[in-house]
Amino acid sequence: EAQVTQNPRYLITVTGKKLTVTCSQNMNHEYMSWYRQDPGLGLRQIYYSMNVEVTDKGDVPEGYKVSRKEKRNFPLILESPSPNQTSLYFCASSSLGTSGRSDTQYFGPGTRLTVL
């Protein structure tokens, strides 16, 4: 089954304790992205990756890191989480298509993070 998986689904942590949210897709997609969803703000892009070893900042990258060492995986790293990073996080992937542009995005189920 084609899917994007995220782990963990729920996480409660404390300020400053490093954490990693994993994301994996089995569709051989080139493009992967991380979003955070906050009430009234919709989805805001944190980082995206066009392919292995190619990553770039989205709209709200401060406080986050990513890596793309393998095509299927795109982990999100919070080196020193703070309460303002409490949010619902989504990973997504898509093919680039013949135009080289991101097409339909397939979303993971989300990770609800609470930073105390």
Add this chain to the structure above:
Amino acid sequence: AQSVTQPDIHITVSEGASLELRCNYSYGATPYLFWYVQSPGQGLQLLLKYFSGDTLVQGIKGFEAEFKRSQSSFNLRKPSVHWSDAAEYFCAVGPKTSYDKVIFGPGTSLSVIP
């Protein structure tokens, strides 16, 4: 600046009634246009998309959307709403080039009255 607006934060309709969710964008040239749906506790799922061609696009679950270039709009419609359509709906635009971002609107929450 590139932006997407969904003027209605929340809409309530009766089951069987028609539905129209509004989406307006500012993006320069015509971008890709998408509507996604998010059911409670779930990730987002694509309803439909417009890349080029016929400006009336059919999607899943009986939804359709019409691209109007002159109004920079991409409104979502459904002739008869079902209770299972209650969800959050997001309009998204982009990308114009390979490295452009996809921009999401703030979402419209739909409630359906039995």
